[in-house]
Amino acid sequence: TPPPQNQQQEDSPINRFQQYLRINTAHPNPDYTSAVTFLKTQAHSIGLQTQTLEFTPNKPLLLVTWPGSNPTLPSILLNSHIDSVPAEPSKWSHHPFSAVRTPDGKIFARGAQDDKCIGVQYLEAIKTLKNEFSFEPIRTVHISYVPDEEIGGLDGMAKFVKAKEFEELNVGFVLDEGQASTSNEFRVFYADRSPWNLVIRALGTPGHGSRMFDNSAMENLMKSIEVITKFRGNQFDVVKAGLAANSEVISVNPVYLKAGIPSPTGFVMNMQPSEAEAGFDIRLTPMTDLDLLKKRIAEEWAPATMNMTYQITEKGPLRDYMGQPLVTPTNDSNPWWSVFKQAVTAAGGKLAKPEILPSTTDARFMRQMGIPSLGFSPMKNTPILLHDHNEFLKDTVYLEGIKVYESIIKYLSSFEEASR
Numbered sequence: 001t002p003p004p005q006n007q008q009q010e011d012s013p014i015n016r017f018q019q020y021l022r023i024n025t026a027h028p029n030p031d032y033t034s035a036v037t038f039l040k041t042q043a044h045s046i047g048l049q050t051q052t053l054e055f056t057p058n059k060p061l062l063l064v065t066w067p068g069s070n071p072t073l074p075s076i077l078l079n080s081h082i083d084s085v086p087a088e089p090s091k092w093s094h095h096p097f098s099a100v101r102t103p104d105g106k107i108f109a110r111g112a113q114d115d116k117c118i119g120v121q122y123l124e125a126i127k128t129l130k131n132e133f134s135f136e137p138i139r140t141v142h143i144s145y146v147p148d149e150e151i152g153g154l155d156g157m158a159k160f161v162k163a164k165e166f167e168e169l170n171v172g173f174v175l176d177e178g179q180a181s182t183s184n185e186f187r188v189f190y191a192d193r194s195p196w197n198l199v200i201r202a203l204g205t206p207g208h209g210s211r212m213f214d215n216s217a218m219e220n221l222m223k224s225i226e227v228i229t230k231f232r233g234n235q236f237d238v239v240k241a242g243l244a245a246n247s248e249v250i251s252v253n254p255v256y257l258k259a260g261i262p263s264p265t266g267f268v269m270n271m272q273p274s275e276a277e278a279g280f281d282i283r284l285t286p287m288t289d290l291d292l293l294k295k296r297i298a299e300e301w302a303p304a305t306m307n308m309t310y311q312i313t314e315k316g317p318l319r320d321y322m323g324q325p326l327v328t329p330t331n332d333s334n335p336w337w338s339v340f341k342q343a344v345t346a347a348g349g350k351l352a353k354p355e356i357l358p359s360t361t362d363a364r365f366m367r368q369m370g371i372p373s374l375g376f377s378p379m380k381n382t383p384i385l386l387h388d389h390n391e392f393l394k395d396t397v398y399l400e401g402i403k404v405y406e407s408i409i410k411y412l413s414s415f416e417e418a419s420r
């Protein structure tokens with residue numbers, strides 16, 4: 001549990017952000033109930049409608065709606081996920097669920113960048129537009145707060161996009177999370193890389209720890225890891241040579257190793273095991289040749305000739321319903337793109353060249369449905385700390401982000417021409 005709070009408790013945008021951050025929605029036991037209660041209360045205080053959907057028991061999805069004057073036009077959907085990855089408090093300078101603001105304005109918390117900031121910024125922006133500027137949207141604006149994004153979204157956004165409740169929203173354009181920018185320009189993402197979880201297993205000859213023989217499970221696994229490491233190095237070399245961005249190559253990173261015969265004090269040291277296993281996080285670009293990579297895994301990374309087996313788990317869609325890569329155009333063919341760009345410019349912001357996101361978001365499920373979706377989290381001059389220790393966001397950056405969303409929501413919701 002986080003230490004007691006003795007920071008100021010006034011009702012302000014920063015304080016509301018801190019309150020949301022203090023709700024522990026980290027896996028493996030995210031407190032979705034408290035988060036939904038908090039967000040619902042905020043939405044109601046602004047005068048917005050809410051609906052809680054539960055496609056999976058105890059995994060609520062909150063839908064907030066600001067009705068537009070022309071409900072026949074496709075709506076705008078602003079998405080964020082409620083859950084976070086875990087945090088190890090002992091490795092943080094401040095408790096990850098205390099949301100402490102340091103004298104230089106940094107708010108430390110798991111989720112500060114990924115992605116609780118945007119969740120409350122959406123609400124703050126609407127609050128100002130609605131209650132201070134009496135702005136009335138033409139298109140309906142929805143906010144979705146979804147569970148389980150960090151574990152693949154199968155019980156969250158994946159179910160939502162297939163539900164009649166989603167169809168009824170008639171969504172024309174989606175904004176989802178992006179990543180922080182270390183420069184003075186905001187980053188925007190037109191595609192994600194998609195994850196494959198790869199597990200490779202080696203079987204081999206067991207034997208005495210002192211013996212030298214061929215074809216042990218460990219030897220086979222290590223040879224395979226060498227091949228994978230070489231592939232990883234080649235991909236990384238392309239990046240290091242400046243020929244591609246990180247997100248434009250395939251990443252493959254080992255995330256666990258499992259082998260050995262357990263003993264009460266650790267592992268048996270004088271036995272060579274007959275099984276060994278390794279897990280990899282692979283991220284594919286939208287253009288990756290899937291068959292080619294599968295062939296490489298079968299023939300080079302886990303060859304049956306070396307007593308290896310493998311399992312690929314695809315975490316979500318890789319192609320849309322037309323069989324096309326999940327990419328949202330950022331050119332004149334997509335009218336939403338120009339409106340979005342104008343809105344950021346009008347707020348005094350500069351946009352960097354659109355990128356592929358190195359990681360993965362729920363936007364892929366909406367792109368799969370053919371809905372144009374951009375990834376955007378208005379954080380500039382900010383180190384990229386998602387999933388890292390000491391994740392923080394500066395108060396000034398957070399507040400400026402609200403202003404940017406005010407402009408974006410105003411522009412998108414008053415844009416009448418485009419259908420989809």
Ligand code: MET
Pocket residue numbers: 149150151152153195315359360361
């Ligand atoms: C496994 S789906 C994606 C989860 C998370 N957003 C990531 O990029 O790692």
Ligand SMILES: [Zn+2]
Pocket residue numbers: 081114115149177
């Ligand atoms: Zn995220």
Ligand SMILES: [Zn+2]
Pocket residue numbers: 085114150386387
């Ligand atoms: Zn994340």
